[in-house]
Amino acid sequence: MKEYKLKINGNDYAVTVVNIEDTIAEVEVNGIPFRVEIERPAKKQSVPLSRINKPAKVEANIVRQPTSGLETVISSPLPGVILEVVVKEGDSVKKGQKLLILEAMKMENVIESSADGKIVTLKVNKGDSVLEGAPLIIIG
Numbered sequence: 001m002k003e004y005k006l007k008i009n010g011n012d013y014a015v016t017v018v019n020i021e022d023t024i025a026e027v028e029v030n031g032i033p034f035r036v037e038i039e040r041p042a043k044k045q046s047v048p049l050s051r052i053n054k055p056a057k058v059e060a061n062i063v064r065q066p067t068s069g070l071e072t073v074i075s076s077p078l079p080g081v082i083l084e085v086v087v088k089e090g091d092s093v094k095k096g097q098k099l100l101i102l103e104a105m106k107m108e109n110v111i112e113s114s115a116d117g118k119i120v121t122l123k124v125n126k127g128d129s130v131l132e133g134a135p136l137i138i139i140g
Contacts (some may be wrong), residue, residue, distance in 0.1 A: 008078070008105065036079075038131060072115045074137040076130045080104030085126055087137070091119045099137055102130070115139055 002017040018026040018033075025036040084101040087093060093113045102109045120140040124130060 009107065036131070039134075070140060071120065072117065072139045073135050074099065074111060074114065074139065076102060076132055076134045076136055077111075078102070078104035078109070079131050080109070080129070082124045082126055082128045082130065082136075083108060085122065085124065087119050087122070089119050089122055093117060093119060093139065100124070102136075111136065113139060 001019075004013075004015045004017075006013040006015055014028075014030055016028040018028060020026075020038075023038045025038060027034050027036055080102045081104075082100060083103050086098050086100055093099065094116050095113055097113045098110050099113055100111050102111055117139040119137060121138040123135045123137065130136065
């Protein structure tokens with residue numbers, strides 16, 4: 001059982017991951033139980049929580065892939081729904097450029113590029129539900 005104390009947009013949350021089996025996670029948020037369906041089976045590794053500096057512009061997790069060395073994976077900083085995808089595969093992007101909008105906790109969060117490059121893979125579409133740490137876009 002993993003326990004986290006989160007502060008999101010000034011609100012404190014006590015989150016406990018009770019159990020994860022295949023595509024179902026049992027969690028408690030401030031003592032309220034939830035069953036969360038995951039699109040694909042969860043890995044046995046934990047995903048680090050991202051830090052949120054501003055509610056309007058949320059910084060996504062950035063992971064350097066050791067296999068390629070040059071790719072940047074933009075991951076979801078919070079669970080939510082993709083409201084808009086601004087870019088498409090093959091587009092060139094600059095650091096700080098708006099990539100997509102993620103609705104999380106009834107707030108629209110702009111996900112920006114953390115690096116210059118080209119969109120190699122879009123992992124999400126408008127309307128998709130995503131979990132925290134889910135890969136959204138790969139920039140090469």
